[in-house]
Amino acid sequence: MTEIVIVGAGPAGVAAGVTAARAGAQVTLIDEYDRAGGQYFKQPAGSSAAKNFPPLLADNIQKGQDLLAGLSHPNINFLHNTLVWNVTPDRKLSLYSPDGSDELQAQRLIIAGGAYERVMPFPGWTLPGVMTVGGAQLLLKGQAMLAGRRLLLAGTGPLLQLAGVQLLEAGAEIAAIVEIQKPKTLLPYAFKFWRHWDKVGEGVKNQWRLKKAGTPIKFGHTVTRALGEQEVEGAVIARVDDTGQPLAGTEETLDVDTVCLNFGFVPATQLTQLAGCEHRFDSRYGCLVAVANQHMETSQAGIFAVGETRGIGGVDVALLEGRMAGLAAAQQLGYSSDETEQNRQDTLRAWQKARAVVETLGAMFAVKPGLCALATDDVPVCRCEEVTAGEVRAAVRTGVTHLNGLKPWTRVGMGRCQSRICGPIIAQIVAREAALDVKSVGSFTVRPPVKPIPLSAVKDPKGF
Ligand SMILES: Cc1cc2nc3c(=O)[nH]c(=O)nc-3n(C[C@H](O)[C@H](O)[C@H](O)COP(=O)(O)OP(=O)(O)OC[C@H]3O[C@@H](n4cnc5c(N)ncnc54)[C@H](O)[C@@H]3O)c2cc1C
Numbered sequence: 451m452t453e454i455v456i457v458g459a460g461p462a463g464v465a466a467g468v469t470a471a472r473a474g475a476q477v478t479l480i481d482e483y484d485r486a487g488g489q490y491f492k493q494p495a496g497s498s499a500a501k502n503f504p505p506l507l508a509d510n511i512q513k514g515q516d517l518l519a520g521l522s523h524p525n526i527n528f529l530h531n532t533l534v535w536n537v538t539p540d541r542k543l544s545l546y547s548p549d550g551s552d553e554l555q556a557q558r559l560i561i562a563g564g565a566y567e568r569v570m571p572f573p574g575w576t577l578p579g580v581m582t583v584g585g586a587q588l589l590l591k592g593q594a595m596l597a598g599r600r601l602l603l604a605g606t607g608p609l610l611q612l613a614g615v616q617l618l619e620a621g622a623e624i625a626a627i628v629e630i631q632k633p634k635t636l637l638p639y640a641f642k643f644w645r646h647w648d649k650v651g652e653g654v655k656n657q658w659r660l661k662k663a664g665t666p667i668k669f670g671h672t673v674t675r676a677l678g679e680q681e682v683e684g685a686v687i688a689r690v691d692d693t694g695q696p697l698a699g700t701e702e703t704l705d706v707d708t709v710c711l712n713f714g715f716v717p718a719t720q721l722t723q724l725a726g727c728e729h730r731f732d733s734r735y736g737c738l739v740a741v742a743n744q745h746m747e748t749s750q751a752g753i754f755a756v757g758e759t760r761g762i763g764g765v766d767v768a769l770l771e772g773r774m775a776g777l778a779a780a781q782q783l784g785y786s787s788d789e790t791e792q793n794r795q796d797t798l799r800a801w802q803k804a805r806a807v808v809e810t811l812g813a814m815f816a817v818k819p820g821l822c823a824l825a826t827d828d829v830p831v832c833r834c835e836e837v838t839a840g841e842v843r844a845a846v847r848t849g850v851t852h853l854n855g856l857k858p859w860t861r862v863g864m865g866r867c868q869s870r871i872c873g874p875i876i877a878q879i880v881a882r883e884a885a886l887d888v889k890s891v892g893s894f895t896v897r898p899p900v901k902p903i904p905l906s907a908v909k910d911p912k913g914f
Pocket residue numbers: 457458459460461462463480481482483487488489490491532533534535562563564565566567583584585587609612715718721756757758759763764765766768900
């Protein structure tokens with residue numbers, strides 16, 4: 451039996467692992483990716499040094515390397531290229547790696563699975579050249595490659611501007627950044643950033659860099675169409691109304707070869723759901739988040755949820771929650787740390803402060819229901835099973851208003867992505883068509899395997 455198993459080697463999982471190992475616990479850290487770091491501290495392939503990257507990325511990669519140095523602790527066993535495809539409430543994990551399949555029984559389990567990017571379908575969104583902002587960042591950080599020559603960044607939230615600066619520094623041309631929120635909806639939140647001057651400073655610096663490069667930032671706009679036959683050859687943007695619905699007659703065509711989308715994030719809760727942990731619906735993000743107490747322990751004793759799985763929080767929150775969970779899990783096993791009560795109180799206060807910032811950001815950049823209008827009836831919304839928005843709407847008109855009910859009617863959510871990508875989109879479309887709130891249309895039931903694995907990896911197909 452392994453003392454502490456941590457799923458996810460992003461900032462939250464690494465912080466948890468290093469803290470627990472330093473307290474004396476034996477830790478197994480697992481990630482499906484080949485390198486630790488997660489989304490924010492994604493590390494370059496091979497031996498590329500941080501200094502080979504432009505300043506903003508170099509700083510990010512270096513900070514990641516400082517954190518990851520802690521993984522050399524002798525109490526940490528890091529299993530990379532290893533997918534956790536099932537978890538049971540009694541903390542038994544099913545693993546799959548190129549070396550084969552395995553099972554692990556954990557005394558304590560910390561789930562730090564991160565988040566996915568939310569996209570919104572529109573005509574042309576399946577063309578090569580349309581990708582997520584994170585996909586473009588991944589190419590840049592992981593492979594030192596630019597996603598395209600002339601890019602449009604579209605969606606909502608601070609990542610658009612940050613990624614815009616990173617791409618500019620790497621030599622990309624940014625035709626525009628289009629943000630669906632309008633200044634009049636963002637400004638009332640300004641006073642909430644009082645005392646969070648570091649965050650304000652970052653935002654102002656990014657805007658200044660974009661302005662200096664002549665990159666237009668169009669608030670109250672969205673992408674409405676990607677143009678081209680075989681790949682992206684242009685994109686249409688338009689102004690939106692207060693619900694996020696595009697306004698006819700305001701369209702503008704841009705000459706771009708790449709469209710990068712980010713309409714916020716959706717926490718990865720597949721594993722916490724399989725483990726039977728309690729979840730709550732977060733209306734700003736329009737999805738479920740795992741519920742946990744201030745030690746990060748979920749409703750299932752001995753199972754902890756940290757970082758984005760517990761609600762979108764960004765890197766500072768992920769690091770703090772990781773430390774808190776690592777310490778609590780180690781203490782439950784009888785290990786003690788040299789952390790003083792004063793340190794503990796400071797960490798708690800820092801966490802409350804960091805969470806307060808992201809609560810505000812969540813409210814500022816909440817999902818806009820009118821964006822569903824982008825997915826006209828002929829647009830595929832479930833790419834794996836090739837189901838169009840029109841087929842989903844037709845099913846809703848026959849009275850199917852729960853996501854699980856849509857499966858036998860349309861096959862949505864039954865493909866390779868297992869609704870990770872399409873689930874949040876379809877929930878919005880169903881809610882709008884049925885005039886319900888998103889919470890009441892429910893969510894797709896999660897079943898193992900959470901990601902595709904070969905059948906040979908299933909040890910007991912009868913019990914599966
Ligand atoms: C594309 C993208 C860009 C972002 N950019 C920023 C940014 O610029 N600034 C910011 O503050 N925040 C950013 N975020 C938010 C970011 O997720 C957090 O800041 C931070 O990385 C969260 O840390 P985490 O450890 O919770 O999750 P992550 O960093 O996402 O790490 C989760 C890890 O879990 C692994 N994993 C997941 N499921 C499994 C499984 N079943 N089996 C094995 N391994 C698994 C993943 O491979 C990943 O390495 C971004 C998020 C995304 C998705």
